[in-house]
Amino acid sequence: xxxxxxxxxxxxxxxxxxxxxxxxxxxxxxxxxxxxxxxxxxxxxxxxxxxxxxxxxxxxxxxxxxxxxxxxxxxxxxxxxxxxxxxxxxxxxxxxxxxxxxxxxxxxxxxxxxxxxxxxxxxxxxxxxxxxxxxxxxxxxxxxxxxxxxxxxxxxxxxxxxxxxxxxxxxxxxxxxxxxxxxxxxxxxxxxxxxxxxxxxxxxxxxxxxxxxxxxxxxxxxxxxxxxxxxxxxxxxxxxxxxxxxxxxxxxxxxxxxxxxxxxxxxxxxxxxxxxxxxxxxxxxxxxxxxxxxxxxxxxxxxxxxxxxxxxxxxxxxxxxxxxxxxxxxxxxxxxxxxx
Amino acid sequence: xxxxxxxxxxxxxxxxxxxxxxxxxxxxxxxxxxxxxxxxxxxxxxxxxxxxxxxxxxxxxxxxxxxxxxxxxxxxxxxxxxxxxxxxxxxxxxxxxxxxxxxxxxxxxxxxxxxxxxxxxxxxxxxxxxxxxxxxxxxxxxxxxxxxxxxxxxxxxxxxxxxxxxxxxxxxxxxxxxxxxxxxxxxxxxxxxxxxxxxxxxxxxxxxxxxxxxxxxxxxxxxxxxxxxxxxxxxxxxxxxxxxxxxxxxxxxxxxxxxxxxxxxxxxxxxxxxxxxxxxxxxxxxxxxxxxxxxxxxxxxxxxxxxxxxxxxxxxxxxxxxxxxxxxxxxxxxxxxxxxxxxxxxxxxxxxxxxxxxxxxxxxxxxxxxxxxxxxxxxxxxxxxxxxxxxxxxxxxxxxxxxxxxxxxxxxxxxxxxxxxxxxxxxxxxxxxxxxxxxxxxxxxxxxxxxxxxxxxxxxxxxxxxxxx
Numbered sequence: 001x002x003x004x005x006x007x008x009x010x011x012x013x014x015x016x017x018x019x020x021x022x023x024x025x026x027x028x029x030x031x032x033x034x035x036x037x038x039x040x041x042x043x044x045x046x047x048x049x050x051x052x053x054x055x056x057x058x059x060x061x062x063x064x065x066x067x068x069x070x071x072x073x074x075x076x077x078x079x080x081x082x083x084x085x086x087x088x089x090x091x092x093x094x095x096x097x098x099x100x101x102x103x104x105x106x107x108x109x110x111x112x113x114x115x116x117x118x119x120x121x122x123x124x125x126x127x128x129x130x131x132x133x134x135x136x137x138x139x140x141x142x143x144x145x146x147x148x149x150x151x152x153x154x155x156x157x158x159x160x161x162x163x164x165x166x167x168x169x170x171x172x173x174x175x176x177x178x179x180x181x182x183x184x185x186x187x188x189x190x191x192x193x194x195x196x197x198x199x200x201x202x203x204x205x206x207x208x209x210x211x212x213x214x215x216x217x218x219x220x221x222x223x224x225x226x227x228x229x230x231x232x233x234x235x236x237x238x239x240x241x242x243x244x245x246x247x248x249x250x251x252x253x254x255x256x257x258x259x260x261x262x263x264x265x266x267x268x269x270x271x272x273x274x275x276x277x278x279x280x281x282x283x284x285x286x287x288x289x290x291x292x293x294x295x296x297x298x299x300x301x302x303x304x305x306x307x308x309x310x311x312x313x314x315x316x317x318x319x320x321x322x323x324x325x326x327x328x329x330x331x332x333x334x335x336x337x338x339x340x
Numbered sequence: 341x342x343x344x345x346x347x348x349x350x351x352x353x354x355x356x357x358x359x360x361x362x363x364x365x366x367x368x369x370x371x372x373x374x375x376x377x378x379x380x381x382x383x384x385x386x387x388x389x390x391x392x393x394x395x396x397x398x399x400x401x402x403x404x405x406x407x408x409x410x411x412x413x414x415x416x417x418x419x420x421x422x423x424x425x426x427x428x429x430x431x432x433x434x435x436x437x438x439x440x441x442x443x444x445x446x447x448x449x450x451x452x453x454x455x456x457x458x459x460x461x462x463x464x465x466x467x468x469x470x471x472x473x474x475x476x477x478x479x480x481x482x483x484x485x486x487x488x489x490x491x492x493x494x495x496x497x498x499x500x501x502x503x504x505x506x507x508x509x510x511x512x513x514x515x516x517x518x519x520x521x522x523x524x525x526x527x528x529x530x531x532x533x534x535x536x537x538x539x540x541x542x543x544x545x546x547x548x549x550x551x552x553x554x555x556x557x558x559x560x561x562x563x564x565x566x567x568x569x570x571x572x573x574x575x576x577x578x579x580x581x582x583x584x585x586x587x588x589x590x591x592x593x594x595x596x597x598x599x600x601x602x603x604x605x606x607x608x609x610x611x612x613x614x615x616x617x618x619x620x621x622x623x624x625x626x627x628x629x630x631x632x633x634x635x636x637x638x639x640x641x642x643x644x645x646x647x648x649x650x651x652x653x654x655x656x657x658x659x660x661x662x663x664x665x666x667x668x669x670x671x672x673x674x675x676x677x678x679x680x681x682x683x684x685x686x687x688x689x690x691x692x693x694x695x696x697x698x699x700x701x702x703x704x705x706x707x708x709x710x711x712x713x714x715x716x717x718x719x720x721x722x723x724x725x726x727x728x729x730x731x732x733x734x735x736x737x738x739x740x741x742x743x744x745x746x747x748x749x750x751x752x753x754x755x756x757x758x759x760x761x762x763x764x765x766x767x768x769x770x771x772x773x774x775x776x777x778x779x780x781x782x783x784x785x786x787x788x789x790x791x792x793x794x795x796x797x798x799x800x801x802x803x804x805x806x807x808x809x
């Protein structure tokens with residue numbers, strides 16, 4: 001094929017970007033509904049809990065589908081990376097999935113239950129918190145690197161369990177709680193909204209501290225990341241990322257103080273994306289840091305092209321009907337509004 | 341203690357997939373049923389279709405949630421437990437599953453929101469549309485996942501380069517030789533499974549004298565579908581069997597516990613019962629009908645097909661599981677036909693709802709489809725062994741480089757978590773059935789008037805804020 005050289009270079013890059021978009025969508029969308037679960041135990045009354053759950057009930061299923069697309073996308077476009085990363089992060093992946101099982105069924109079971117309701121409250125809160133924590137652990141385990149020999153995972157079963165990964169786990173819990181709280185600021189009213197605003201103001205500095213720790217820890221612990229950030233001219237190109245983060249964080253703080261209802265949510269999405277871009281800059285072009293790049297792990301070009309055609313065609317349609325459903329269920333969830 | 345990671349990973353996959361398959365096979369049929377009811381509702385205007393649709397939507401919600409969460413687990417297991425599978429056949433199987441996510445999962449998960457929460461919020465037509473989209477999504481999902489599974493059974497449209505499968509012809513890969521049969525067989529099975537649940541629920545109410553109008557409609561619709569679909573399913577199954585004999589003869593030999601063709605003998609007997617003895621390569625306590633095996637599988641009296649001994653021992657599937665599971669599947673299939681036809685006959689004689697000896701036991705037929713599907717799944721999946729992808733990759737060579745205790749730990753967790761979730765699901769579905777189509781009288785939340793059901797049809801802002809049922 002005449003174009004084969006070019007295709008083999010660009011296709012994996014396109015796919016890496018698409019995968020990044022899918023995961024970003026997941027982090028933002030399932031982030032806020034997992035965040036609701038994390039904040040669940042802090043709700044004062046059952047009515048407030050109902051309101052919190054109703055605010056995400058029509059969306060959570062679609063939100064979680066991005067996780068399947070993220071995992072599926074890695075499998076499709078970078079099967080070798082998938083086959084190395086998954087065994088390396090075996091236990092946290094399965095712990096996360098089991099937590100999501102509990103939390104997913106809690107939505108429906110809690111609604112039908114009466115005396116056993118408290119059990120599904122616990123399942124919802126516990127499942128959401130653990131799922132968020134293990135997602136953070138996965139992120140940490142991925143950033144810190146995976147041992148590879150002969151194109152296969154060659155490390156130990158507990159390589160991922162480091163203080164760095166633990167800290168990432170806590171950071172993601174705080175982050176999801178923050179985006180959950182600003183979602184509630186936007187979608188609820190009355191006591192629930194006031195409570196959410198207070199939570200957001202508490203969580204914003206906590207999340208910034210975690211972002212700060214990761215930003216310092218990664219270049220200190222991993223020279224390859226320090227080299228990426230602190231050599232010229234990279235330093236100047238990349239400086240806007242931390243600066244924008246600080247500016248935006250200040251803006252979110254002010255919006256919360258002034259009583260804005262929508263802006264804090266979109267501000268926090270911006271903060272998430274900046275943090276996410278930061279991680280992307282630290283990692284690219286490795287899909288299995290620090291050994292395998294996107295090109296080394298890419299699927300056969302024929303597979304990538306076949307899937308790309310479908311994605312280009314389907315993605316706008318998917319985004320379209322997702323937007324439609326969010327629009328349909330726009331506005332605030334009223335106190336006492338029925339769940340089903 | 342030493343754990344064998346491959347064996348444990350197989351047990352884990354068998355456990356999680358068996359648990360998972362129950363829910364999609366129910367929700368694929370149920371989504372189609374609800375969409376049908378909704379279409380009937382807006383075209384005929386009969387409220388009972390609306391009540392039944394709403395009632396089953398609640399059951400759908402609980403089942404769908406369990407299907408979603410257990411399905412996500414499966415999609416990640418390809419990587420965690422079977423990473424070499426991902427690497428070796430990922431180029432082909434990956435996009436098939438990728439298309440499932442793109443075309444099916446998002447569609448059903450997104451429109452599910454409208455289906456469950458849109459009753460008071462959107463115009464009727466849009467709600468019907470959402471239900472149809474969910475039904476389309478679940479069926480598309482079956483299309484892709486069965487394509488992927490069929491490719492593993494009868495691979496096509498690929499070439500091997502450096503030990504990794506590369507696609508050469510996507511149409512051949514998607515529509516691989518066993519796919520049409522498998523898809524037809526599975527979707528029909530889903531409809532039958534759901535029909536038996538609807539039938540059992542209807543029979544329960546008829547028997548108790550509750551919801552006479554709704555329950556009779558449920559029973560009538562279910563009996564009608566079963567009477568027509570169950571025999572069609574037998575025909576599809578027969579065709580599927582011919583296809584399997586052509587492409588996976590070792591599987592058929594295992595299903596029939598057919599060890600060898602006796603020299604000079606004509607035709608293969610049908611083994612009705614036996615205890616397959618793999619160590620000595622023969623059947624114990626065999627009861628068989630001469631020539632019937634040939635008649636069923638080759639549609640001729642004299643033709644023979646390969647016996648297990650004609651395959652190298654390392655290429656033979658285990659015999660006992662496919663053999664017994666197949667007999668369970670066929671036996672229950674025949675029972676389904678009998679129930680459908682007796683029911684149709686009683687319905688035609690206008691005696692169905694008064695015939696206690698028939699309606700009474702029907703209350704307990706709801707698991708029949710699930711057991712049949714699980715048996716069929718065991719036949720096809722165990723019968724594929726020792727291959728994960730026939731002729732491409734052996735199960736033994738597909739496992740992840742992980743330690744046995746990891747798989748053992750997570751397997752134990754899966755058993756505990758799924759045990760809790762499954763019992764919870766059955767308990768809550770039963771509670772919904774006890775509550776019935778009309779549901780209990782719901783006290784309106786403070787400060788809001790209890791609106792009559794009619795207001796649910798208005799897409800006005802006022803209705804938006806009204807309490808749900």
